[in-house]
Amino acid sequence: MYIPRSFAESDRDVLHEFIERHPLGALVTASSEHGLYATHLPLLLDRGRGVFGVLQGHVARANPHHALAASGESALVIFSGPEAYVTPSWYPAKQEHGKVVPTWNYIAMHATGVLRFIDDRDFLMAHLDRLTDRHEASQSHPWAMHDAPLEFLEPLARAVVEIEITSLEGKFKLSQNRSDTDVHGVISGLDSSLSADDHAVANAMRERVRPNTPPR
Template sequence: MYTPSAFRQNDLATLHREIRACRLATLVSHGENGLQASHLPLLLRPEQGEYGTLYGHLARANPHARLLAEGGEALVMFSGADAYVSPSWYPAKAEHGKVVPTWNYIAVHAHGRAEVFDDAERLLALLRELTDRHEQPRPQPWAIADAPPDYIDGMLRAIVGFALPIERLEGKWKLGQNRSAADQHGVRSGLAASLDPRDRALAQRMTDR
């Protein structure tokens, strides 16, 4: 990921928070048949390894599962808040007009090599943790134990799990840090006034930074 120094985020705790906040990650690997991409909810265990370890699962029939088992490097992408930035929000537009549109965004890339597993107990523990994470806010959370055991056993046979120790972690917080303070304020104000909640979310991230 191309990351100029002004946009680089190296704080591990901040990167981990962004990973946890991303509900659906993109896993990319390359094999003899080209690129494979899968969109997955993942778990982060920060205490495992230098940068943490990611856990997830794939359908056994997914060719990506076989590719991961071959041990090649994988890339996992986590997308955060993002928004289009209009040149009209820059005070510099009125001064000299030398402004163009851009896109502000937050992204984290994790690199590593996965270990694939199909042990039923290990898979079940992973699925319980994933399910509990996403069911917890609901008034009546669903649990794996609510389904018939033989049905769950069949589902477990249809998937494989993986653990991906993170070997390299990159963060890009492109939030207008290369612009003047006045231009940054103009962008925050423009985004905060938007009717689109995604724009307002990005404005808040600019303020938090």
């Protein structure tokens, strides 16, 4: 991933937190026979294993990914955060000299590592329990695996994909290369939008680029 220095993030804890807040990843593998193949799936992060952690996710039985990639191969997982279009009209610099162009602010992260598939039934069911509990925790009436008949669940299951992370790259492109006045102009413009993503980017800019900017 192309990452100019001003947008780079390499702090492992920050990147781990980003994965946990945005767990839907795009798992990408490549082979000379099958080319590129991608699966979008929620992933659990085990921070305590390996140098950079281990990702685990469920690959459904109908998904051919487990047949197109082999254990031991390299894999890329792409995580995305909030994103927003930035119009030059929000830059005070537009009035000063006009040397501005449109851009896009966004947060993205790449995790690369070694892939393996685990099709042990008990391991698979335990993973699905953890995955469900993680994302049902905020519900007023959480759903649990035992709420569905086992004979219904087992035909849907196939394998757990596990990626031991060997490198993490984070790109937080949030106008760090602009002046204070331009940054405040972008935050103000995003705040005026009706888009939830625009508001999320504005808040990320407050936290990361201009921490002393008052909340909306």
